[in-house]
Amino acid sequence: MVAATQQETQVPTARRWRGNAAVGALAATLLITGVLALSGAPFLLPALVGAIVIAVAALARPRAQRQMAAEMTLSQENVRAGIQAIVSGFADPVVVLDAQGNVTMFNAQAKAALPQLGIGRPLSFAVRSPEVVSAVERVLREGAVAETEFHEKVPVERSFEVRATPVRFDAAPAGATSSAIEIVMLFRDVTAARRLERMRVDFVANASHELRTPLASLYGFIETIEGPAKNDPAAQARFLAIMREQARRMSRLIDDLLSLSRIELKEHVHPTEDVRLDSVLSEVVDTLTPLALECRTKIVLEGANRVLVTGDRDELIRVFENLIENAVKYGQSGGRVDVALVDGERAASVTVRDYGPGIAPEHLPRLTERFYRVDVAESRQKGGTGLGLALVKHILNRHKARLLVRSELGAGASFEVVFPKPQGGESPGA
Amino acid sequence: MADHIVRAFDVDLEALSRGVAELGGLAESMTARAIEALVRQSPAMANEVIALDTKLDALQQELEEKAVLTIARRQPMAVDLRAVIAAIRVTHDLERIGDLAKNICKRVLAITGLVQAPKLVKGVEHLSQLVLTQLKDVLDAYVERNSEKALAVWEHDENIDALYTSLFRELLTYMMEDPRNIGVCAHLLFCAKNIERMGYHATNVAENVYYLVTGGKLLAERVKADMTSLEKPMSAK
Numbered sequence: 001m002v003a004a005t006q007q008e009t010q011v012p013t014a015r016r017w018r019g020n021a022a023v024g025a026l027a028a029t030l031l032i033t034g035v036l037a038l039s040g041a042p043f044l045l046p047a048l049v050g051a052i053v054i055a056v057a058a059l060a061r062p063r064a065q066r067q068m069a070a071e072m073t074l075s076q077e078n079v080r081a082g083i084q085a086i087v088s089g090f091a092d093p094v095v096v097l098d099a100q101g102n103v104t105m106f107n108a109q110a111k112a113a114l115p116q117l118g119i120g121r122p123l124s125f126a127v128r129s130p131e132v133v134s135a136v137e138r139v140l141r142e143g144a145v146a147e148t149e150f151h152e153k154v155p156v157e158r159s160f161e162v163r164a165t166p167v168r169f170d171a172a173p174a175g176a177t178s179s180a181i182e183i184v185m186l187f188r189d190v191t192a193a194r195r196l197e198r199m200r201v202d203f204v205a206n207a208s209h210e211l212r213t214p215l216a217s218l219y220g221f222i223e224t225i226e227g228p229a230k231n232d233p234a235a236q237a238r239f240l241a242i243m244r245e246q247a248r249r250m251s252r253l254i255d256d257l258l259s260l261s262r263i264e265l266k267e268h269v270h271p272t273e274d275v276r277l278d279s280v281l282s283e284v285v286d287t288l289t290p291l292a293l294e295c296r297t298k299i300v301l302e303g304a305n306r307v308l309v310t311g312d313r314d315e316l317i318r319v320f321e322n323l324i325e326n327a328v329k330y331g332q333s334g335g336r337v338d339v340a341l342v343d344g345e346r347a348a349s350v351t352v353r354d355y356g357p358g359i360a361p362e363h364l365p366r367l368t369e370r371f372y373r374v375d376v377a378e379s380r381q382k383g384g385t386g387l388g389l390a391l392v393k394h395i396l397n398r399h400k401a402r403l404l405v406r407s408e409l410g411a412g413a414s415f416e417v418v419f420p421k422p423q424g425g426e427s428p429g430a
Numbered sequence: 431m432a433d434h435i436v437r438a439f440d441v442d443l444e445a446l447s448r449g450v451a452e453l454g455g456l457a458e459s460m461t462a463r464a465i466e467a468l469v470r471q472s473p474a475m476a477n478e479v480i481a482l483d484t485k486l487d488a489l490q491q492e493l494e495e496k497a498v499l500t501i502a503r504r505q506p507m508a509v510d511l512r513a514v515i516a517a518i519r520v521t522h523d524l525e526r527i528g529d530l531a532k533n534i535c536k537r538v539l540a541i542t543g544l545v546q547a548p549k550l551v552k553g554v555e556h557l558s559q560l561v562l563t564q565l566k567d568v569l570d571a572y573v574e575r576n577s578e579k580a581l582a583v584w585e586h587d588e589n590i591d592a593l594y595t596s597l598f599r600e601l602l603t604y605m606m607e608d609p610r611n612i613g614v615c616a617h618l619l620f621c622a623k624n625i626e627r628m629g630y631h632a633t634n635v636a637e638n639v640y641y642l643v644t645g646g647k648l649l650a651e652r653v654k655a656d657m658t659s660l661e662k663p664m665s666a667k
Binding site: 362 | 448
């Protein structure tokens with residue numbers, strides 16, 4: 001229906017334009033011949049005749065042909081609108097390219113995955129991966145489907161399977177020259193699958209390495225209890241206490257490794273719920289108050305009421321539990337831990353500050369590495385697994401938040417978590 | 431960017447930008463794979479990256495040629511001239527990044543099978559992640575013509591220097607702990623240095639993006655956090 005009404009309005013416009021062109025051509029040629037005549041040129045008559053012939057020819061182009069041309073452009077527009085609708089309907093990212101490799105259409109999913117996408121801009125501005133670039137070249141050269149896969153390592157690891165299909169969005173009737181080749185690119189996010197494959201390998205590597213020490217000591221104590229300490233209940237009791245502590249450490253380590261793997265698995269999916277930061281913080285402080293008492297430390301919570309951020313409540317609790325627990329444990333000589341919540345225009349931030357011995361500058365950039373410990377002995381003694389801050393980093397990555405660590409030896413340390421707020425005017429790729 | 435009367439000029443300029451983006455993609459991918467080859471100790475992967483370097487060099491030369499031809503044919507002015515000049519400079523830095531990735535891969539071939547503990551390469555991997563982020567951000571800044579983003583990359587180089595300093599010390603410690611580590615750690619030190627140099631080239635690209643967009647220069651001296659060249663060697667206790 002829409003097509004029919006558009007056609008009715010469109011055709012007269014086309015005819016009018018054609019008429020105007022003919023009048024214009026006639027006027028222009030008459031003008032030229034007039035000028036030539038004034039300059040005394042000898043070919044006045046043939047020129048005049050020529051001009052009239054051109055003008056008449058322009059006016060008298062067969063009407064049927066004109067109408068067909070108008071119909072063709074129209075239906076092609078309709079086809080494009082239809083294709084755009086189909087492209088938007090896909091749940092996976094879809095991008096359509098012209099024969100030059102410039103983007104002509106894409107859907108919202110594609111824009112979310114590749115923020116640099118823009119109509120009329122080369123695809124390689126958005127996906128620089130050589131695999132994708134050469135797949136597009138291959139399709140244009142050979143006219144056959146090309147499949148490839150590309151990986152991104154930063155800011156979060158992502159993998160996509162890409163299928164590039166050559167198409168002709170051809171609305172011309174049979175026999176007419178067909179339209180130029182275009183490429184439909186289908187992207188499929190395979191990050192989770194690839195992660196799962198690798199997770200098993202990494203888990204075994206990490207776990208076997210870190211579990212070896214406590215396991216060796218357990219083994220040693222068992223041998224001692226079976227042998228030399230067989231008839232010494234006092235020594236047995238002492239050893240069993242140490243063994244329990246080691247076993248507990250091993251199970252904590254496995255717990256942390258598992259949660260780290262779980263977080264990594266969904267790191268590329270950003271959370272969508274709204275979470276009240278203030279209530280998260282007061283909950284965490286309540287849970288940790290007994291520990292603080294034990295360490296003779298006071299946790300002071302201050303700051304704005306009701307601050308909303310986009311996030312996952314359980315994960316955020318985990319983040320602040322880790323940060324505040326660290327501050328209490330490692331900064332206990334300061335006797336005080338400050339937790340400050342600040343709500344700003346561009347970002348909300350939480351700062352956890354302790355007044356303990358501080359951290360030497362060479363350790364600062366590395367704190368979030370897995371199993372990196374400033375002081376191995378102290379960390380083990382306090383029950384640390386070396387995974388706490390790695391976990392924090394991965395959760396914050398998922399939240400697009402940043403962790404800033406400031407410290408000086410002897411002056412305590414502060415860990416600031418910054419949640420940037422989405423800015424209204426910000427439009428990447430513009 | 432406003433269109434030019436000669437449409438072919440726009441086509442030339444766009445082809446140049448596209449070429450730079452693609453070259454950047456190649457450099458990014460080579461770097462990421464070089465690090466993966468190092469972490470996974472995979473000579474096969476290392477050899478793949480080494481082979482890619484020829485492609486990178488060829489692409490860089492082609493782009494440079496294209497840039498020179500654009501100047502000769504179109505005599506660009508103002509922002510157009512800056513776009514061409516920046517393209518030439520940026521391709522040089524990207525080509526260097528590819529060379530450094532190749533060098534890392536050669537070292538991977540030398541130390542495969544000798545790395546005793548995964549902790550040895552952990553720090554290098556972390557450093558590479560910072561540099562890859564810098565590289566991605568600066569190439570995004572280039573295609574977006576975003577001087578603010580370029581400035582941010584330029585300023586963040588400090589983090590890489592700080593991490594490099596820390597890594598330098600750590601590797602020295604491993605060498606002192608066990609002399610059998612010395613061979614591997616010496617190679618890893620060079621790998622770390624190569625990655626740190628990539629960061630330096632990323633800041634060069636940032637300077638050129640800033641120049642392209644604003645015509646100005648990022649002149650003020652950057653904060654220097656790499657102190658290893660001034661540091662006294664640790665003495666073994």
